[in-house]
Amino acid sequence: MSYDLVIFDWDGTVMDSTARIVACMHGAARDLDLPALEDEQVRGIIGLxxxxxxLTLYPFLDEVMVTTMRERYAHHFVLAERSPSVPYPGARDTLLALREQGLQLAVATGKSRKGLDRVWTNTGLGALFHASRCADESRSKPHPAMVLELLEELRVAPERALMVGDTTFDLDMAEAAGVDRVAVSYGAHTPERLRQRSPRALIDALPQLLPLIGVGVTTRGADVDGFESTAVPAARQ
Structure with missing residues (x-):
């Protein structure tokens, strides 16, 4: 595979934040005396x-209640982020390796713009990306609008772009935009659910993306579902 642009989902793909999102959604529901849900139900909507x-979790809520729950969720998340979420192991090095190879990087996320900007400030990762789209400034996944807008902004043809994500929403969005897809197994949706969308590959750690697209890796290659691993040892410093 050879690409000019790699588009990443954020939560559950780059950032180890899935458990925090679930906890904050539970907290917001408790604040409003809404029925308790299983963790797996909440994980299932991450990415939207x-x-x-x-509304997927609580379809009976009216507009006022949805707004109130959004506010309560944001309250819990901001409090939780006093101890900031961290990138998954190898994520930062993977992004750096892609940039060093001259690839453009972008983010398409269900987060709000304010939320993404906050985490970019906390982590310093924002400088690695050429563009981004958030759910409050475009159509929510799985609609392809975010990907299509990024392709237009960065002047990249769909066949020269790759989407990397942890949910079926990411994969469906990419497919609708005519973009190749790689899924990660460690995020919100289960590997079984992701395989139903037939991604080009299913990887267990973000650095495994690098040999798939011909970029030098920083770890020895593990098996990659869908591809023969071509990973090589990193050069010694």
């Missing part, structure tokens, strides 16, 4: 925009 996620 927040209003869409809330």
């Amino acid at each position: 925009g927040l209003p869409e996620a809330i």
Whole structure:
């Protein structure tokens, strides 16, 4: 595979934040005396925009209640982020390796713009990306709008772009935009659910992306579902 642009989902793909999102959604529901849900139900909506996620979990809520729950979720998340979420192991090095090879990088996320900017400030990762789209400034996944807008902004043809994500929403969005897809197994949706969308590959750690697209890796290659691993040892410093 050879690409000019790699588009990443954020939560559950780059950032180890899935458990925090689940906990904050539970907290918001408790604040409003809504029925308790299983963790797996909440994990299932991660990747959608927040209003869409809330209505998927609680379809009987009216507009006022959805707005109130959004506010309570944001309250819990901001409190939780006093101890900031961290990138998954190898994520930062993977992004750096892609940039060093001259690839453009972008983010398509269900987070709000304010939320993404905050985590970019906390982690310093924002400088690695050429563009981004958030759910409050475009259509929510799985609609392809975010990917299509990024392709237009960065002047990249669909066949020269790759989407990397941890949910079926990411994969469906990419497919609708005519973009190749790689899924990660460690995020919100289960590997079994992801395989149903037939991604080009299913990887267990973000550095495994690098040999798939011909970029030098920083770890020895593990098996990659869908491809023969071509990973090589990193050069010694």
